[in-house]
Amino acid sequence: MSTTLFDPVQAGDLQLANRIAMAPLTRNRSPNAVPKDITATYYAQRATAGLLITEATAISHQGQGYADVPGLYGSDQLDGWKKVTAAVHERGGKIVTQLWHVGRISHVDLQPEGGQPVAPSAITAKAKTYLVDRDSGKGQFVATSEPRALDASELPGIVHTYAAAARNAVETAGFDGVEIHGANGYLLDQFLKTGANQRTDDYGGSIENRARLLLEATRAVVDAIGGGKVGIRLSPVTPANDISDADPQPLFDYVIRQLAPLGLAYVHVIEGATGGPREVDGRPFDYEAIKAAYREAGGQGAWMVNNAYDRALAMEAVESGRADIVAFGKAYISNPDLVERLRKDAPLNEWDQSTFYGGGEKGYTDYPTLQQSKQG
Incomplete structure (x- = not known):
C-alpha cells in the first residue's frame, strides 16, 4: 500500500501523527x-x-520587522510561549517555532532606539511592513525604512543570537524544535540572493560567500539543540519582499548539499511565489532537482512542500513520494480541524482576510470545527 497524507512520519527527532503541517502565519x-x-x-x-x-x-529586537509579532529573547515572551506549548502538548500535538530575523524588512519605529534596519547591503526593499498606532490601536501597512549594511564584525553576534533563540525555544519555552526562516526575502535570504546582496567581502559575491551566513546560523542552531530538532525554510524563486536572484538553481543546489550532512529534521520548500502562483513568470525552477541533490548528498530529513496545495495535490505529492509532508497556510486560519476536513473531503470554512493581521478573537479563535458547524 502506498503512503498517504494521513500516515505518521518521522522528521528527525519528531514523530508526527500525520503528514500535514500548519505553515507559519503572521x-x-x-x-x-x-x-x-x-x-x-x-x-x-x-x-x-x-x-x-x-x-x-523574532530572535532579537533588531530582528523584528512588524508590529505585535512575538519574540524569543525576553522572559515575558518565553513565559507566553510556555503556555502555548503546554496547551498544544496537552492536546497531543507537536509544535516548533520559526526563528526570524527580518533584516531590511523593517521600520525605524520598530528598531532599538529608532535605528536603521540592517541588511547585507544598503538597498531599500520595495516592500511594506505593518505598524500599529498606539493611540488608536489601528494598524496600517507602510513602506520599509532604508537599511544600513551590516559590518562583517556584527555577523558572529547574529549567528550567536540564532543559537540562543533556539536554546530559549526548546529548553525554556518547551518547543519540540525550531524552524530557521531562510526564505521570503528576510535576512538570511537577503544574504543568499544577488538582488539584495552586493557585498565584496567574505559574505558577498560568490555562491559560497552569499550562502555563508545561512549555513553558519544553521550550524550554530544544530550545535545548540541538535539537528533532529531543526528544520529550515527556503524559497528559491519567490518575489516576496522584493527579493530575487540572478541564477537560483545553482545557488540552491549548493545550499541544499551543504545542509545535507547536518542531520536536519526537515527541509521546508516554498514552491513558486509565497502565497501566490506556483510558477513564477520568468523564474523557472526544478524543485525535484534540489530534492535529489539533498538525498544524493546524504540528507535524511523529511521533505516538506508548501504553496497553494489543495487536498488532491497534497495527496498526490505524498503518495508519489515527491514530498513527505505538505504544509497548509491560509486554510489553517479558518479551519482549526483541517486534518479531519481533508480526511473526510469535507468543505472548508472560508477565511476572513480583514482579520488576518491584528485584532482579537474574531477571525482567530472563532472559526467552527465540522462538529460545531453540525451542532450549529
Whole structure:
C-alpha cells in the first residue's frame, strides 16, 4: 500500500501523527512581542496537525520587522510561549517555532532606539511592513525604512543570537524544535540572493560567500539543540519582499548539499511565489532537482512542500513520494480541524482576510470545527 497524507512520519527527532503541517502565519496579536493566552487557544485548536510551525518569531529586537509579532529573547515572551506549548502538548500535538530575523524588512519605529534596519547591503526593499498606532490601536501597512549594511564584525553576534533563540525555544519555552526562516526575502535570504546582496567581502559575491551566513546560523542552531530538532525554510524563486536572484538553481543546489550532512529534521520548500502562483513568470525552477541533490548528498530529513496545495495535490505529492509532508497556510486560519476536513473531503470554512493581521478573537479563535458547524 502506498503512503498517504494521513500516515505518521518521522522528521528527525519528531514523530508526527500525520503528514500535514500548519505553515507559519503572521497574525500580529502579540503586543510587546509577548504571546497572549488567546495565542495558546489558537494553536491548541489546531493541534491535530502532524506539526504546528508557529508564526515567525523574532530572535532579537533588531530582528523584528512588524508590529505585535512575538519574540524569543525576553522572559515575558518565553513565559507566553510556555503556555502555548503546554496547551498544544496537552492536546497531543507537536509544535516548533520559526526563528526570524527580518533584516531590511523593517521600520525605524520598530528598531532599538529608532535605528536603521540592517541588511547585507544598503538597498531599500520595495516592500511594506505593518505598524500599529498606539493611540488608536489601528494598524496600517507602510513602506520599509532604508537599511544600513551590516559590518562583517556584527555577523558572529547574529549567528550567536540564532543559537540562543533556539536554546530559549526548546529548553525554556518547551518547543519540540525550531524552524530557521531562510526564505521570503528576510535576512538570511537577503544574504543568499544577488538582488539584495552586493557585498565584496567574505559574505558577498560568490555562491559560497552569499550562502555563508545561512549555513553558519544553521550550524550554530544544530550545535545548540541538535539537528533532529531543526528544520529550515527556503524559497528559491519567490518575489516576496522584493527579493530575487540572478541564477537560483545553482545557488540552491549548493545550499541544499551543504545542509545535507547536518542531520536536519526537515527541509521546508516554498514552491513558486509565497502565497501566490506556483510558477513564477520568468523564474523557472526544478524543485525535484534540489530534492535529489539533498538525498544524493546524504540528507535524511523529511521533505516538506508548501504553496497553494489543495487536498488532491497534497495527496498526490505524498503518495508519489515527491514530498513527505505538505504544509497548509491560509486554510489553517479558518479551519482549526483541517486534518479531519481533508480526511473526510469535507468543505472548508472560508477565511476572513480583514482579520488576518491584528485584532482579537474574531477571525482567530472563532472559526467552527465540522462538529460545531453540525451542532450549529
